Amino acid sequence: MQPLLRLESISKSYMRGPRELHVLKDVSLDVHAGELVSVYGQRGAGKTTLLRVASGFEAPTSGVVSFDGTDLAGLSRSRRARLHREQIGWVERAGPQSSGLVMRVYVGLPLYRTVGPAEAQRRAVAALAKVGAEDAANARWSSLSDTARSLVAIAEALVREPRLLVVDDPTAGLSIIDRERVVGLLRAAAEDGGLGVLMAVPDMPAMLHAHEVRSLSRGRLLAPADPPPHRSNVVAFPGGERSA
Amino acid sequence: MYGPVSGTGDVSGLSTKHVVLGLLIEQPGYGYDLLKRARTRFGFLGLSENFVYKTLERLEQDGWIEEKGDKAAGNTRRGAPRVIYRSTRLGRERFKEWLAAPSERAVLRDELQAKLNLSEPDDLPELLAVAETQARECVAELASVRRPVLAQVAEPDVPWHHAAVLMADDLNLRWLQALVDWLNAICEVIEERIERTSGSSAFSL
Numbered sequence: 001m002q003p004l005l006r007l008e009s010i011s012k013s014y015m016r017g018p019r020e021l022h023v024l025k026d027v028s029l030d031v032h033a034g035e036l037v038s039v040y041g042q043r044g045a046g047k048t049t050l051l052r053v054a055s056g057f058e059a060p061t062s063g064v065v066s067f068d069g070t071d072l073a074g075l076s077r078s079r080r081a082r083l084h085r086e087q088i089g090w091v092e093r094a095g096p097q098s099s100g101l102v103m104r105v106y107v108g109l110p111l112y113r114t115v116g117p118a119e120a121q122r123r124a125v126a127a128l129a130k131v132g133a134e135d136a137a138n139a140r141w142s143s144l145s146d147t148a149r150s151l152v153a154i155a156e157a158l159v160r161e162p163r164l165l166v167v168d169d170p171t172a173g174l175s176i177i178d179r180e181r182v183v184g185l186l187r188a189a190a191e192d193g194g195l196g197v198l199m200a201v202p203d204m205p206a207m208l209h210a211h212e213v214r215s216l217s218r219g220r221l222l223a224p225a226d227p228p229p230h231r232s233n234v235v236a237f238p239g240g241e242r243s244a
Numbered sequence: 245m246y247g248p249v250s251g252t253g254d255v256s257g258l259s260t261k262h263v264v265l266g267l268l269i270e271q272p273g274y275g276y277d278l279l280k281r282a283r284t285r286f287g288f289l290g291l292s293e294n295f296v297y298k299t300l301e302r303l304e305q306d307g308w309i310e311e312k313g314d315k316a317a318g319n320t321r322r323g324a325p326r327v328i329y330r331s332t333r334l335g336r337e338r339f340k341e342w343l344a345a346p347s348e349r350a351v352l353r354d355e356l357q358a359k360l361n362l363s364e365p366d367d368l369p370e371l372l373a374v375a376e377t378q379a380r381e382c383v384a385e386l387a388s389v390r391r392p393v394l395a396q397v398a399e400p401d402v403p404w405h406h407a408a409v410l411m412a413d414d415l416n417l418r419w420l421q422a423l424v425d426w427l428n429a430i431c432e433v434i435e436e437r438i439e440r441t442s443g444s445s446a447f448s449l
Contacts, residue, residue, distance in 0.1 A: 040383075042425060177395040204421040205392040205414065215383045217428035218435070225380035 003030035004196040010063035025219040031196040038210035047200035089157030091167040095141040104137040127155040147178040167199040183209040272330035308335030379427040
């Protein structure tokens with residue numbers, strides 16, 4: 001099966017004064033439809049750059065990013081913008097630029113032009129309900145908790161019915177219970193909605209809700225290596241059996 | 245090599261005496277039954293049959309447990325009458341004290357620490373490769389960890405013993421994260437040192 005998103009030998013460098021910073025080094029990664037892939041990394045590991053390159057907001061210095069088999073570098077600016085409107089949902093907790101909007105309007109905004117305000121708001125309310133944030137429909141951004149903001153941000157990306165969601169640390173500032181709820185929701189979006197989801201997190205418990213896990217360090221994505229059995233440090237305690 | 249190792253010489257830093265006592269407080273039982281229960285719940289302790297019987301003897305001498313004197317228990321595999329033990333009031337008091345006392349803390353040790361300590365600058369490329377491989381192994385190992393659902397602990401409907409397993413799993417996971425973070429951090433600085441030594445970043449400030 002062709003992956004929805006494919007990163008092949010991606011490198012990304014920036015000039016910082018006289019020094020060239022290699023932020024991503026030879027990163028390869030596939031995301032299939034129906035799959036939540038998470039990338040673990042600490043601050044400065046290159047997570048955000050990886051996500052921005054993966055979603056076509058930044059061009060790689062070398063390597064190929066393809067979405068559904070199409071090389072993003074070959075697309076015109078307008079076709080890329082259309083891809084971002086319709087197929088790639090970037091989830092960020094930035095909120096609306098105008099603070100007066102209630103969330104039913106904000107979440108529906110991307111649809112106003114295509115389906116009209118009434119239908120856009122109807123779909124927005126449905127998207128909010130789907131993520132369990134129906135209470136936010138008539139609230140303003142400033143009155144929302146961090147958890148509600150995360151949920152609204154996911155609803156705002158989902159309302160366009162994209163095929164790929166790209167999510168940069170949806171768990172920042174959340175309690176453990178809410179972290180699991182938000183990450184569980186992204187997994188459900190992949191499993192039930194058939195979306196591909198690429199998520200970066202700085203926290204292993206959150207990462208492990210994914211179907212595929214990777215670790216990013218110093219711009220390199222670590223390929224898993226099978227440890228010799230005696231070197232396992234996950235001790236079964238207490239209660240024994242482990243399940244994948 | 246990886247994993248929790250205590251400073252007391254005991255593999256776990258855990259008082260096995262209190263483990264056996266706690267199992268008897270949950271439910272009276274005979275030696276072999278306790279061994280089976282201990283192995284299911286605390287398999288990593290690697291308790292031997294002999295050890296369990298000796299622990300029972302010690303607990304009885306201390307007056308923390310006593311024979312229940314139940315003749316209906318049948319015979320042991322060797323044909324002798326089976327002895328069923330139960331906790332005494334003193335045992336239950338001691339157990340409560342143990343629960344409330346500060347716990348023995350396990351220490352994460354890695355053989356790589358010793359290798360670093362005994363190495364010379366010439367060895368750095370090899371050590372870097374070792375650290376990278378270990379980090380990759382840790383990531384692979386994550387595949388065997390069950391999906392973390394620590395939030396379930398907060399739900400009163402979830403049986404407490406199941407919740408305890410979830411919390412223990414969480415510790416294992418954070419241990420693994422600490423190890424991966426450490427390996428990544430030392431790789432970063434070792435790599436920088438190698439680069440600076442070779443002079444390739446002479447322009448950096």
